[in-house]
Amino acid sequence: MVITDWPESRARFARARTSLVGGVSSGLRAQMRPLPLSFDSADGARMTDADGNRYLDYMLAWGPLFLGHGHPAVVAAVGEQLHRAQAFGAGHRLEYETAELLLEITPGAERVLWSNTGSEAVQVALRLARAATGRQRFVKFAGHYHGWQDNVLINYRGADALDDSRPVPTSAGQSAAAMSDARIARWNDLGSLERLLADPANDVGAVILEPVLANSGLIEPAPGFLQSVRELCDRYGQVLIFDEVITGARLALGGAREFYGVIPDLSTMAKGIASGFSLAAVVGRRDILGLALGGVVHAGTYNGSPIALAAAHATLATLRETRPHAHASALAATLATGLASAFARAGLPATAHAVGPIAQLVLGPERPVGVEDYLASDFAAYDDVLEAMAARGSLGLPGGRWYVSAAHTADDIAETVAAAESAAAALAGARS
Ligand SMILES: Cc1ncc(COP(=O)(O)O)c(C=O)c1O
Incomplete structure (x- = not known):
C-alpha cells in the first residue's frame, strides 16, 4: 500500500505553526518528508501517525531508542x-x-x-x-x-x-x-x-x-x-x-x-x-x-x-x-545491502553501508570516504527517497542515517527492502 496523503498530520502541522515557531520543536524536524508528520503512539519498531498509518521506524527519535519503543x-x-x-x-x-x-x-x-x-x-x-x-x-x-x-x-x-x-x-x-x-x-x-x-x-x-x-x-x-x-x-x-x-x-x-x-x-x-x-x-x-x-x-x-x-x-x-548489538548490527548490514541494491537495480546511483547497528544510505555513485564525498552526494534525490519510503511505511532520517534497534526483526528489514524496491521503481519511472 502506498500512502498518498496525510490529512490529519497536515492539519496538525498547520495548527502548530500558528503557535509553535516553525511548527516543530527542533530545527531539523522541519526537514521531514513529505511533511513533519504527527504521531500518536509507538511500540517496538513501529510508530503510528495521526492518520492511523503504521511505520517501521528507523529514526528511533534521532537515535535514542536502541531498545525500541516502549521496552x-x-x-x-x-x-x-x-x-x-x-x-x-x-x-x-x-x-x-x-x-x-x-x-x-x-x-x-x-x-x-x-x-x-x-x-x-x-x-x-x-x-x-x-x-x-x-x-x-x-x-x-x-x-x-x-x-x-x-x-x-x-x-x-x-x-x-x-x-x-x-x-x-x-x-x-x-x-x-x-x-x-x-x-x-x-x-x-x-x-x-x-x-x-x-x-x-x-x-x-x-x-x-x-x-x-x-x-x-x-x-x-x-x-x-x-x-x-x-x-x-x-x-x-x-x-x-x-x-x-x-x-x-x-x-x-x-x-x-x-x-x-x-x-x-x-x-x-x-x-x-x-x-x-x-x-x-x-x-x-x-x-x-x-x-x-x-x-x-x-x-x-x-x-x-x-x-x-x-x-x-x-x-x-x-x-x-x-546484548542486542550483534543482532541489530547484522540487521543493519542486511538493510544497507537491500537498500543499495534496490536503488541500484532501478538505475539510481546509491550506496549504503552499516557500522554496527547504524545504516547509511547515500545517493551517489560511491561510498563516501571523506566528508567532501558525502557533501557532494545528491541530497535532493535522497529526500525524494525518504518521501517515497515514508509513503511505503518505512521512516529513515534526513541526511541518510537509518538506525536499527533491538526490536527490529529480519521480517521488518525484508518489509523495508521490499518498500525500497517499490520506491526505487516509482522514482526511476518518474525520472524517465
Ligand atoms: C555526536 C553528537 N554529539 C552531540 C550531540 C548533541 O546532543 P543533543 O542533541 O542531545 O544536545 C549530537 C546530537 O545529535 C550528536 O550526534
Missing part, C-alpha cells in the same frame, strides 16, 4: 520511579547505581558526571579539558557534530572550506568569539591534526571527535587512526574526548572504546543510554572529572533526574543482559 523494562522502571518521586534536586540511589553500571560496561572509565543533553555534556567535557591543561583551544574535525552551541556548531559546505583550519559559522547570531576557540582538522588526516597540536602557539588543550563520523556520512576511522590520535594527544599533552553521544552503548556495549579498542580521556554519551529520556554523561578519567569539584562549574537543575536515571538504569541493565 517493558524501561516503562516499568520509569513508572515505578514516577510513583515514588519525580524529582529531588538532591541525592538518590539511582545516581550512583546507574553510574556504577555505566562504569562497569565502559572500558577504562573511572568516574561519571550526569548532565541532560549531548550538547551540555560536550561543553562540560571541553571546560574540564581547558581546566586540566590550562590551554584555551580545542581541535575538532570537519563535519563532526558536537551540539548546537556557538563554539562547536561549525559546518563545512565545500572542499575549499575544508582546507582552512579556522571555523566557519553555521548559524545566524553565532558568537565569533566562542568560535575562535576551535581549530579544524580533517577526518582521517593525521598530518592536519599534528600540525595543529604540535605548535604551542595554537594553545590546543583538547581534541574532540565522533569515533565514527556518524553525522556526515557514517565514515569510519581509518585502521589505526584513533590509536594514532591517542598517541598524538599523549605526545603533545591534549585531553582526548570521544563524543559518543551516538555510539555510546550502541556500537558495542562498551561503545567505541570497546569497538575500536582505544581509550580516550573522556567520553560524552547521551542517545544510547536512556531510551529517549533526557540524560547525558561525561565518563572517563577520575583526575580530570574530579576537577568538577575543584573549581570547574558544572550545574543544572535537572542533573541526575530520577526519572531519566530510572530509564537509564533499565536501559543499561537490559543491554548488559540481552
Whole structure:
C-alpha cells in the first residue's frame, strides 16, 4: 500500500505553526518528508501517525531508542520511579547505581558526571579539558557534530572550506568569539591534526571527535587512526574526548572504546543510554572529572533526574543482559545491502553501508570516504527517497542515517527492502 496523503498530520502541522515557531520543536524536524508528520503512539519498531498509518521506524527519535519503543523494562522502571518521586534536586540511589553500571560496561572509565543533553555534556567535557591543561583551544574535525552551541556548531559546505583550519559559522547570531576557540582538522588526516597540536602557539588543550563520523556520512576511522590520535594527544599533552553521544552503548556495549579498542580521556554519551529520556554523561578519567569539584562549574537543575536515571538504569541493565548489538548490527548490514541494491537495480546511483547497528544510505555513485564525498552526494534525490519510503511505511532520517534497534526483526528489514524496491521503481519511472 502506498500512502498518498496525510490529512490529519497536515492539519496538525498547520495548527502548530500558528503557535509553535516553525511548527516543530527542533530545527531539523522541519526537514521531514513529505511533511513533519504527527504521531500518536509507538511500540517496538513501529510508530503510528495521526492518520492511523503504521511505520517501521528507523529514526528511533534521532537515535535514542536502541531498545525500541516502549521496552517493558524501561516503562516499568520509569513508572515505578514516577510513583515514588519525580524529582529531588538532591541525592538518590539511582545516581550512583546507574553510574556504577555505566562504569562497569565502559572500558577504562573511572568516574561519571550526569548532565541532560549531548550538547551540555560536550561543553562540560571541553571546560574540564581547558581546566586540566590550562590551554584555551580545542581541535575538532570537519563535519563532526558536537551540539548546537556557538563554539562547536561549525559546518563545512565545500572542499575549499575544508582546507582552512579556522571555523566557519553555521548559524545566524553565532558568537565569533566562542568560535575562535576551535581549530579544524580533517577526518582521517593525521598530518592536519599534528600540525595543529604540535605548535604551542595554537594553545590546543583538547581534541574532540565522533569515533565514527556518524553525522556526515557514517565514515569510519581509518585502521589505526584513533590509536594514532591517542598517541598524538599523549605526545603533545591534549585531553582526548570521544563524543559518543551516538555510539555510546550502541556500537558495542562498551561503545567505541570497546569497538575500536582505544581509550580516550573522556567520553560524552547521551542517545544510547536512556531510551529517549533526557540524560547525558561525561565518563572517563577520575583526575580530570574530579576537577568538577575543584573549581570547574558544572550545574543544572535537572542533573541526575530520577526519572531519566530510572530509564537509564533499565536501559543499561537490559543491554548488559540481552546484548542486542550483534543482532541489530547484522540487521543493519542486511538493510544497507537491500537498500543499495534496490536503488541500484532501478538505475539510481546509491550506496549504503552499516557500522554496527547504524545504516547509511547515500545517493551517489560511491561510498563516501571523506566528508567532501558525502557533501557532494545528491541530497535532493535522497529526500525524494525518504518521501517515497515514508509513503511505503518505512521512516529513515534526513541526511541518510537509518538506525536499527533491538526490536527490529529480519521480517521488518525484508518489509523495508521490499518498500525500497517499490520506491526505487516509482522514482526511476518518474525520472524517465
Ligand atoms: C555526536 C553528537 N554529539 C552531540 C550531540 C548533541 O546532543 P543533543 O542533541 O542531545 O544536545 C549530537 C546530537 O545529535 C550528536 O550526534
